[in-house]
Amino acid sequence: MTAQTDRVPDGPALDRPVLDGNAMAGDLREIFAVDVTVARYMCAGCTHTDAVATLVVWHQSPGLVARCPNCSDVVLRVVRAPDRVYLDLRGSVRLEVPLEGS
Amino acid sequence: MARTAVSGRLIWRAATVAAAHWETPTARTLVLDVPDWPGHLPGQHVDVRLTAEDGYRAQRSYSIASAWPHPEGKVELTVQRLDDGEVSPYLTDTVEPGDQIELRGPVGGWFVWRDTQPAPVLLIGGGSGVVPLMAMVRARATAGTKQPFRLIYSARTPEDVLYADELRRRVRDDAGLDIHYVYTRKTPDNWPSAPKRIDVAALNTYGWPPDFAPDCFVCGPTTFVEAAADILVALGHDPRRIRTERFGGTS
Amino acid sequence: MGIISRGFGGRRRESVPGLPPGQYLTHDFPVLSAGPTPRIPLDRWRFTVTTETGEKKSWNWTEFQALPAEDVTVDIHCVTKWSKLGTTWRGVSLDTLLADVESSADYTMVHSFGGYTTNVPMEDLLDGKAWVAYKFDGEDLEPEHGGPARLLIPHLYFWKSAKWVNGVQLMPDDEPGFWEAAGYHMYGDPWREQRYQGD
Numbered sequence: 049m050t051a052q053t054d055r056v057p058d059g060p061a062l063d064r065p066v067l068d069g070n071a072m073a074g075d076l077r078e079i080f081a082v083d084v085t086v087a088r089y090m091c092a093g094c095t096h097t098d099a100v101a102t103l104v105v106w107h108q109s110p111g112l113v114a115r116c117p118n119c120s121d122v123v124l125r126v127v128r129a130p131d132r133v134y135l136d137l138r139g140s141v142r143l144e145v146p147l148e149g150s
Numbered sequence: 151m152a153r154t155a156v157s158g159r160l161i162w163r164a165a166t167v168a169a170a171h172w173e174t175p176t177a178r179t180l181v182l183d184v185p186d187w188p189g190h191l192p193g194q195h196v197d198v199r200l201t202a203e204d205g206y207r208a209q210r211s212y213s214i215a216s217a218w219p220h221p222e223g224k225v226e227l228t229v230q231r232l233d234d235g236e237v238s239p240y241l242t243d244t245v246e247p248g249d250q251i252e253l254r255g256p257v258g259g260w261f262v263w264r265d266t267q268p269a270p271v272l273l274i275g276g277g278s279g280v281v282p283l284m285a286m287v288r289a290r291a292t293a294g295t296k297q298p299f300r301l302i303y304s305a306r307t308p309e310d311v312l313y314a315d316e317l318r319r320r321v322r323d324d325a326g327l328d329i330h331y332v333y334t335r336k337t338p339d340n341w342p343s344a345p346k347r348i349d350v351a352a353l354n355t356y357g358w359p360p361d362f363a364p365d366c367f368v369c370g371p372t373t374f375v376e377a378a379a380d381i382l383v384a385l386g387h388d389p390r391r392i393r394t395e396r397f398g399g400t401s
Numbered sequence: 402m403g404i405i406s407r408g409f410g411g412r413r414r415e416s417v418p419g420l421p422p423g424q425y426l427t428h429d430f431p432v433l434s435a436g437p438t439p440r441i442p443l444d445r446w447r448f449t450v451t452t453e454t455g456e457k458k459s460w461n462w463t464e465f466q467a468l469p470a471e472d473v474t475v476d477i478h479c480v481t482k483w484s485k486l487g488t489t490w491r492g493v494s495l496d497t498l499l500a501d502v503e504s505s506a507d508y509t510m511v512h513s514f515g516g517y518t519t520n521v522p523m524e525d526l527l528d529g530k531a532w533v534a535y536k537f538d539g540e541d542l543e544p545e546h547g548g549p550a551r552l553l554i555p556h557l558y559f560w561k562s563a564k565w566v567n568g569v570q571l572m573p574d575d576e577p578g579f580w581e582a583a584g585y586h587m588y589g590d591p592w593r594e595q596r597y598q599g600d
Contacts, residue, residue: 063438063545066372066398071211073257074160074197081158083259101260102394106434111583113435120436127584129597134584164404200406206425206482208411236412244408252403 065104069114072100075126079133082145090141093121100124100143160257162199164250168224173312176231177278178242179215181224184253189218192285193262193367193395196227196255200237210237211397213282213369214256217289228312230278261367261395265293269365269391272358273301274378276348276370277310282395283369284313287320287327298326300364302356304348304374307336330356348374353381360386365393372396414483421591424484430546431483435579438544439515439565446549448533449568450498453506460498462549465533468493473532475555477562478591490553492534495526498569506571510578511552514565519578520587521554521561523571530556533566558589558596 069085076084085101096118103114103123111127116139125136137143169181192214199209216226231242245251263271263286271290273283280303290299305311311331321327332348333341358364366387368378375396383389414425449459460468470493476486509526511519525531534553535542542548547564554561560580581587586595594600 064372064376066396068394068396070195070258070261070395071397073195073259074211074254077160077257078254079159083257085257086259099260101258104396106436111580111585115436122436125580125583127580127597129584129600132597134598136583138582162403199403200409200411201403202409202411203405204416206411206414208409240406240409240411245406249407250404251406 065106065115065117067105067112069099069101069103069105069124071105072103072112072114072124072126075112075128075133076135078128079135084143084145087143087145089123089143091116091119091121091123092139092141094119095141160254162252162254165225165253167245167247167249167251168222169247170245173228174310176242176310177228177312178231179226179228180241180245180251181222181226182251182253183223184225187218187223187225188256190214190225190256191259191262191264192217192289193282194256194258194285195282196225196253196257198227198237198241199252199254200240201252208236213285213395215281215284215288217285217292219292228278228281228284230312258395261369261393263289263365263367265289265295265297267365268297270298270358270362271300272364272366272382273299274304274348274353274357274366274368274370274382275301276304276374276378277306278312279368279370279374279395279397280305280312281369283367286367287317290327291320291324296326299328300356300358301327301329302332302348302352303329304332304334304370306334308333308338328356348378348381350381350385353378354385357382357385360388363388363391365391367393367395369395369397371398420484421478422594423482424478424591425482427483427485429483430485431479431481432545433479433481434545435517436515439513440544441514441549441565443549447567448498448550450502451568451570452502452504453571453573456503458502465493465535465550468497471532473553475553477555477559479559480585480589480596489538490532490534491536492532492550492553494529495531495533495569496529498533499527502571504571506573508572508575510570510572510576511561511563511566512568512570513563514567517563517565517579519552519561519563520572520576520581521557522575522588525554525557526569530554556590558586558591560585561589 073085090097104117114124123139127134165182165184168183195211195213197211212227215228229241232238275283375394417426443462446462474489478484531554535550552563552566
């Protein structure tokens with residue numbers, strides 16, 4: 049897998065999402081001790097619910113923008129600065145995070 | 151326990167390239183020594199970060215190709231060289247045993263297979279999308295579990311097939327593993343059909359019937375993943391049993 | 402800093418003196434996008450200035466093309482560390498677009514087709530510092546680069562040069578736009594390396 053995160057694209061820009069929420073796993077695992085990609089989001093736009101891993105991420109952007117695969121509204125944004133990570137969740141009504149042992 | 155910061159967060163750390171070998175003329179497996187590796191589930195990936203002397207950085211994600219436990223306690227990545235790539239050519243053409251690379255992982259707990267899942271498994275891989283699926287094939291063998299696996303592997307040409315010899319051997323030695331190849335640009339001699347992309351016929355014939363309720367894993371370029379997942383749903387598979395992982399580019 | 406990767410060069414770049422801190426020179430024009438490319442037929446295109454009291458002034462494409470335009474050559478600096486020098490554009494100055502607008506607003510929110518927004522202080526749009534650009538390098542601006550028209554405000558990081566621009570809303574107070582709300586700096590001065598909130 050060659051998911052391309054936050055750097056200049058290697059190929060022609062596609063007009064479709066090229067990555068998914070799996071690509072956010074590393075940045076999010078640096079700030080949370082749990083794997084957020086298995087958490088379930090509910091889209092604030094259309095109430096579609098699924099694992100964060102299924103959010104679709106468009107070709108590089110400064111930061112990662114994860115959109116609902118159902119309605120394309122922005123659900124999450126992740127911006128990784130050198131010494132901190134911003135996670136903007138306003139496009140998600142809530143996150144349901146499974147606990148250890150579930 | 152993973153070597154993490156006190157709070158349990160993951161950090162970047164150095165891995166040493168212990169060995170390397172070519173899978174095809176353009177894809178290379180790096181065998182890494184990662185101190186205090188906590189283990190991983192098949193399907194997980196690592197992020198690799200390179201830093202040039204002037205401080206310039208580039209980062210990409212690579213699926214882990216190997217299962218855990220590993221006979222030598224190592225972690226393997228298979229890197230497909232992209233001609234206009236920034237990181238992949240470095241990993242295929244420049245890095246040598248003894249070199250260190252910085253990595254963060256294992257990460258990604260959704261696109262994983264656990265050997266405790268009893269259902270038959272359908273793996274659909276496009277190009278280097280087969281890498282995490284190979285980790286699943288290897289993990290099943292390591293665990294010795296009996297869930298039947300079917301792999302549908304789409305490659306451009308026979309020369310592009312990763313792990314060709316190992317897959318042949320595994321199919322020969324294990325009645326529970328079947329593989330069907332789809333060739334999109336050039337087929338082997340005496341192949342019964344012309345080159346073509348993955349289609350309903352291939353998944354219908356060589357996949358599991360939906361009423362077997364298989365766990366489906368689809369990985370590859372975004373257009374491949376969308377096409378294959380759409381076909382699975384059209385054939386009647388439960389979308390909740392389909393897990394996908396997309397990576398950049400066209401098929 | 403972490404380990405140096407022996408023999409790693411990376412994308413062709415130069416560290417040229419005179420660039421803002423942390424930037425590298427590129428000769429490519431990377432496309433960065435947060436979503437699908439809006440496809441705007443010219444007969445649907447409008448640019449609207451909305452004052453803080455709700456008054457609107459609007460141009461369709463024909464009217465916009467009739468406005469005085471300028472050819473400018475500018476350096477652009479992307480927050481992902483790439484700088485491109487001497488880029489040529491043709492566009493209508495925000496001085497022209499805001500000329501007859503009555504407002505005491507100090508801040509603006511720039512809007513794009515597709516929902517993208519970015520905030521820019523009013524004074525940073527004026528006095529020859531910003532354009533609504535519709536040609537790049539002598540050609541019509543392509544959709545993937547923000548066409549039919551994008552904001553061009555080269556003295557700030559290039560995320561402020563909103564693609565697919567369709568209006569400016571004047572505001573009394575500063576509010577974060579799309580990336581600013583997600584963690585990017587409210588102002589974005591490349592010379593002070595203002596990439597993220599708190600920089």
